[in-house]
Amino acid sequence: MQSKNKHEVNPRISADCVIFGFDFNQLRVLLIERSAVENVPSMMALPGDLIYEEENIDTAASRVLKELTGLEEIYLEQVGAFGDPDRLNKKNDQLWLKAVRQDPDARVITIAYYSLVNLDNYSPQASSFAKSATWMLVDDIQELAFDHAEIVKAALKKLKDKIITQPIGFNLLPEKFTLSQLHRLYESILGRDLDKRNFRRKMLKLKLVESLDEKQEGVPHKPSQYFKFNEENYNKLIENGYDNFGF
Amino acid sequence: MQSKNKHEVNPRISADCVIFGFDFNQLRVLLIERSAVENVPSMMALPGDLIYEEENIDTAASRVLKELTGLEEIYLEQVGAFGDPDRLNKKNDQLWLKAVRQDPDARVITIAYYSLVNLDNYSPQASSFAKSATWMLVDDIQELAFDHAEIVKAALKKLKDKIITQPIGFNLLPEKFTLSQLHRLYESILGRDLDKRNFRRKMLKLKLVESLDEKQEGVPHKPSQYFKFNEENYNKLIENGYDNFGF
């Protein structure tokens, strides 16, 4: 491997991003529609691409996400490496790679990242080989390109583990929100019902949220109190290292 | 990337193994002494090496571990990918790579794996470029080759997360053991004291261990009861998905 130019592509390593978006109703994933090439119809895929030779993988993930969907400043956490030698071998994937990649037969290992964001704050704009970029309902996902369905599944597992194990990150919350919205968020991710009263009690006791002097307006029911995230208490909780192992 | 021969080396991807070993007293990590080359003294490192072109990464990790230390049949779990472009750039590491690798300047991303085993069941035998293979106390680890110190740290964090989050795997327990030994295991991994009575109570309630009709012999104190692991109950617990998020 002679020279390592900054923008020379590393043909063996890619980064893929699983961006979960929540609209306070259902959980979605940001998918791109991979451009069609001759005889290969377009197909849904995770935003992801080869990294550069001199590029940090984390940085690459952010860059690729931006290039394909326009989203930036999203905190990404690693899911892991996916390296089955057959992961690119489905027929349509092969044809697509041949049309698009310089080195279509290379064995590519991908490093997957994930995040959870408030969908309202981000409007994806497709570019590069992405024909479109949309927030798909997690429950509606059918076949995806490559091994991306498997990657989404692994990322969702990480997200669940994270949410039951530590307080949710404020980065995905809008400036103000209601406890019902937060409640729905938790229920969507965990995929089960949580008792409303107990949920509210717990959230308030942890002091991660505090109420604002503001209520919903124009809703055809009792207006709900708005809350904001308390970053200070969140950081304290994280730093002190919560610890579920009780002795 | 023309042909992909089964044993052609992939110069960009390696697998490293962090094998934690417990002797019922202290926590150790399996390290190899990387062979010395001209002007570069030998150095401690994780067992790890480049993968083959057609090889699954998980398989590669097992293979590499076996080649360097003789250990096999160890269940490995992924820690993640480490891909800082500078991770191989320390001077001694560079010199060593130049002496040993076909493609010493390649930018290599490594996928790290970890496991926890009962140290008594495994006697490492160094081979290949490993001059020796030894169980080092985690607390005694000084400088390691490449970014291996960072990898060990990340693996230890995963191990801690795992142990507080789910019942410990029986794969690391000897056939029979005492609750005090198990107690020390937990204390070593978590790095803090756990109340003896509360620990015993909890372990027994979970029914992951059951007592045998056998006691220690020849010890200069009250002999302790031996226990065995209950695999059936363990599997039940895992399958049902323990769940720490209380509502």
Place this chain on the structure above:
DNA sequence: CCAAAAGTGTTGAAGTTACACCCATGC
């Protein structure tokens, strides 16, 4: 009989679960 580690119970505090009705608003 001494040293060493094994083993054992209780209590108060905190957290968890389960459950049903009234409230404020727009239309």
Place this chain on the structure above:
DNA sequence: GCATGGGTGTAACTTCAACACTTTTGG
């Protein structure tokens, strides 16, 4: 006035944390 989702309290139960002394063995 009705439909909609917001908001609230309590009791039974389980889990957790803290704490000190007796037991059994070898030497």
